Amino acid sequence: MTVKNFINELQKSERVEGELLRTIFVSLIASFATFGLLYYTRLQNIENFIPQYGYFIFFSILSYVLVMPAIRQVRAFKKFPCMTGMMIGMTIGMMSGMMLGFFVGAVSGMFWGSVFGMGVGIVLGVWKGRCCGVMGVMEGMMAGFMGGLMGAMTAVMMYNDHLKAAGLILFVVCGAILIGLNYMLYTETKHEERQFSEGDFTTIILSVLFTAITIWMIVFGPKSPLFA
Amino acid sequence: MEIKKTTIYMWGTLLLIAFGGYLMMAGSGDGVTGNVVAGAGSGEVREFTLGMKNYNYYPDSITVKAGQPVKISLDKTAQGCFRDFTIRDLGVRKYLQKTSDFVEFTPTKKGTYTFACSMGMGYGKLIVK
Numbered sequence: 001m002t003v004k005n006f007i008n009e010l011q012k013s014e015r016v017e018g019e020l021l022r023t024i025f026v027s028l029i030a031s032f033a034t035f036g037l038l039y040y041t042r043l044q045n046i047e048n049f050i051p052q053y054g055y056f057i058f059f060s061i062l063s064y065v066l067v068m069p070a071i072r073q074v075r076a077f078k079k080f081p082c083m084t085g086m087m088i089g090m091t092i093g094m095m096s097g098m099m100l101g102f103f104v105g106a107v108s109g110m111f112w113g114s115v116f117g118m119g120v121g122i123v124l125g126v127w128k129g130r131c132c133g134v135m136g137v138m139e140g141m142m143a144g145f146m147g148g149l150m151g152a153m154t155a156v157m158m159y160n161d162h163l164k165a166a167g168l169i170l171f172v173v174c175g176a177i178l179i180g181l182n183y184m185l186y187t188e189t190k191h192e193e194r195q196f197s198e199g200d201f202t203t204i205i206l207s208v209l210f211t212a213i214t215i216w217m218i219v220f221g222p223k224s225p226l227f228a
Numbered sequence: 229m230e231i232k233k234t235t236i237y238m239w240g241t242l243l244l245i246a247f248g249g250y251l252m253m254a255g256s257g258d259g260v261t262g263n264v265v266a267g268a269g270s271g272e273v274r275e276f277t278l279g280m281k282n283y284n285y286y287p288d289s290i291t292v293k294a295g296q297p298v299k300i301s302l303d304k305t306a307q308g309c310f311r312d313f314t315i316r317d318l319g320v321r322k323y324l325q326k327t328s329d330f331v332e333f334t335p336t337k338k339g340t341y342t343f344a345c346s347m348g349m350g351y352g353k354l355i356v357k
Binding site for chain 1: 232233234237238240241244245248249251252253254312314316320342344345346347348351
């Protein structure tokens with residue numbers, strides 16, 4: 001059974017699937033280390049920092065952590081058929097855009113949440129969608145654009161309702177979809193040879209960079225009038 | 229007994245999430261406490277009736293004194309989600325279905341609070357001096 005095979009592959013080291021758990025672990029350490037460094041150098045002086053921003057920063061970090069394994073999987077094979085590439089661009093673009101749009105939109109408002117969510121979604125969607133050419137690029141761009149807008153809009157509309165519970169539900173659903181993408185990539189590539197091997201450098205750099213930018217945006221970034 | 233690397237990564241990840249979540253979410257509540265917050269302040273009650281103009285609350289800025297009870301109702305021009313009135317930072321939220329419905333509360337701390345409809349489509353400022 002393919003799901004069982006996929007789970008078995010997660011525990012072996014020959015294929016890229018065997019590196020997915022390590023990627024999550026490394027990304028978490030890099031992101032938390034970045035947060036810890038920023039917290040002890042600057043953020044701890046901000047009044048009410050943890051109650052106000054802690055939840056949203058925590059889930060933003062986890063969002064990036066969930067995207068990292070898919071990035072590694074795509075990089076390992078470089079080229080994919082059009083349909084697969086479109087799914088990659090769409091899933092990565094929309095899920096990252098929606099999650100980041102939601103968590104930034106929840107503290108910065110609809111406009112800035114949308115802009116940030118769209119930015120992250122389009123960048124990641126286009127970058128990963130490139131594996132199948134222009135179709136994947138366009139799909140990644142469209143998905144990132146839509147996901148960013150939808151995430152921020154949902155956050156603002158939930159603002160006076162159960163905002164944090166909605167954030168958790170959104171995160172769980174997006175997480176399940178991203179794990180689904182990992183599985184899909186496994187089924188598409190299980191008979192193919194890996195094209196590219198890499199260490200954890202890219203994962204660390206991306207985690208640090210995205211975490212730092214997101215924290216800056218959430219804490220010091222511009223805010224819409226509703227949140228000013 | 230040999231422990232697999234993947235087992236270490238998995239438990240390490242779960243521990244990191246649990247530990248990080250505990251540290252980063254300490255003391256973060258939802259903020260909204262429910263319906264009307266009854267005021268027990270002193271002095272005359274300041275009454276405001278808000279309407280809707282240019283797709284926003286009108287007036288969109290009201291000024292009151294700290295410790296003075298405030299009563300807010302909506303006239304019939306406020307439609308849709310605008311009737312679900314909230315002041316998140318003061319724990320005020322009520323669906324003001326009719327023009328006779330109101331919220332009453334007493335802001336005790338000076339500052340500027342945002343009032344808004346439940347979906348954030350309309351908003352304004354409550355200035356407490």
